[in-house]
Amino acid sequence: MVHLALFWEFFKIGLFSIGGGLATLPFLYKLAETHPHWITAAQIADMVAISESTPGPIGINMATYAGYHAAGLFGGLVATLGEIAPSVVIIILIARFLENFDKNRWVSSAFWALRPTVVGLITFALLKLLSLVVFTDGMLNLRATIAFALVLPVVLVFKRVHPLLWIALGAAAGIAFNLGP
Amino acid sequence: MRVRLAALYLAFLKIGALTFGGGYAMLPMLQREVIDKHGWATAEEVLDIWAIGQCTPGIIAVNTATMIGYRKRGIAGAIVATLGEVTPSLLIITALASLLARVQDSVWVARAFAGIRIAVCALIVQSIITLARKSVVDLPSILLFLASVVLTFLLGFTPIAVVTLAIFCGLIVGWVRRGRS
Known part of the structure; x- marks a missing residue:
């Protein structure tokens, strides 16, 4: 039963997340709210880190990770298949029937509104994640907050540095300065 | 010449294994495997x-x-390339997740x-910018960006609801604009 539910939840994520990569993040946060026994908000942050530092599309990595947490090996497989199922069907239909899908004026009208909306949704996920960093277990985590304020401008300036390096530095700093709860 | 399903599977397996992050990051690998090595599509086709x-x-x-799998070998090709x-x-991810589950109680982890x-938050800010x-x-x-943040973060709307609203909003605005011109 849990596998069926997993498939359905990730099917919905695959159907409604448009824009790839981090676009699935806001949906996963909602999932953590509705199914906290599957995955918690704190685990989502760890999942982003692992997904960014391993090969493969971030969205797929996150689905596998969340599914594994919810229901083990088979859970990861089912969540991933659920997430890719809607787009496989949609792409096949488009390839078969709609030659100039990306140039269709209704599609571009929808995307005119979707693009900024998706950026807003990712911002929502960021705010959720950030509130977890700033308030650890409901208490203000001053050290982590100061660390974020110091790190952010550096990451924004050195844009070409690979995410993996920032994540490794984050892990080292977390241990060195005891940034945990 | 008919493309072998095994060749499709292996080419995309390679792309998945050697691409860090989705989206733009996959373009160089896509070019190497699909255009240069196998000649399954031209550069323009791949960009389309x-x-x-x-x-x-x-x-x-x-x-x-x-899409590339479908164009080469129909539905079977689409499924094989995706897998x-x-x-x-x-x-x-399954290997890493099971490894992490074993060490998650460690205070160092x-x-x-x-x-x-903290590093992930900074990286997401970078992506959002x-x-x-x-x-x-x-x-x-x-306005659309702000509406999306306010609806999800402050008013508790689900991302699915916000995406649906955005599509409707885009279609209505497109329809009104076309009516005027």
Whole structure:
């Protein structure tokens, strides 16, 4: 039963997340709210880190990770298949029937509104994640907050540095300065 | 010449295994495997397919794999290419997740992840800025962006509801604009 539910939840994520990569993040946060026994908000942050530092599309990595947490090996497989199922069907239909899908004026009208909306949704996920960093277990985590304020401008300036390096530095700093709860 | 299903699977397995992050990151690998090595598509075709992958639901890398697979070998090709693309994620993430589940009670791992979370927040801010530069550019897009943040973060709307609203909003605005001209 849990596998069926997993498939359905990730099917919905695959159907409604448009824009790839981090676009699935806001949906996963909602999932953590509705199914906290599957995955918690704190685990989502760890999942982003692992997904960014391993090969493969971030969205797929996150689905596998969340599914594994919810229901083990088979859970990861089912969540991933659920997430890719809607787009496989949609792409096949488009390839078969709609030659100039990306140039269709209704599609571009929808995307005119979707693009900024998706950026807003990712911002929502960021705010959720950030509130977890700033308030650890409901208490203000001053050290982590100061660390974020110091790190952010550096990451924004050195844009070409690979995410993996920032994540490794984050892990080292977390241990060195005891940034945990 | 008929493309072998095994060749499709292996080519996308390679792309999935050697691409860090989705979206743009897959383009160089796609070029090497699909255009240069196998000659399955021209550079223009690949860019078109990738553009369609961006404006359809789901993960861009998966959509691109599905579309190229479909064009080469129909539905079987679409499924085989897609499975090739997600196989490395499934293997690597499952292995890592089971490893992490074993060490999650360690205080050192907790501290490392507390630091990693800070780095991830900064990386997401970086992605949001990159996306916003392209798509949050004028008054309507700024309003849509803000509406999306307020609806999800402050009013508790689900991302699915917000995406649906955005599509309707875009279609109505497009319809009104076309009516006027």
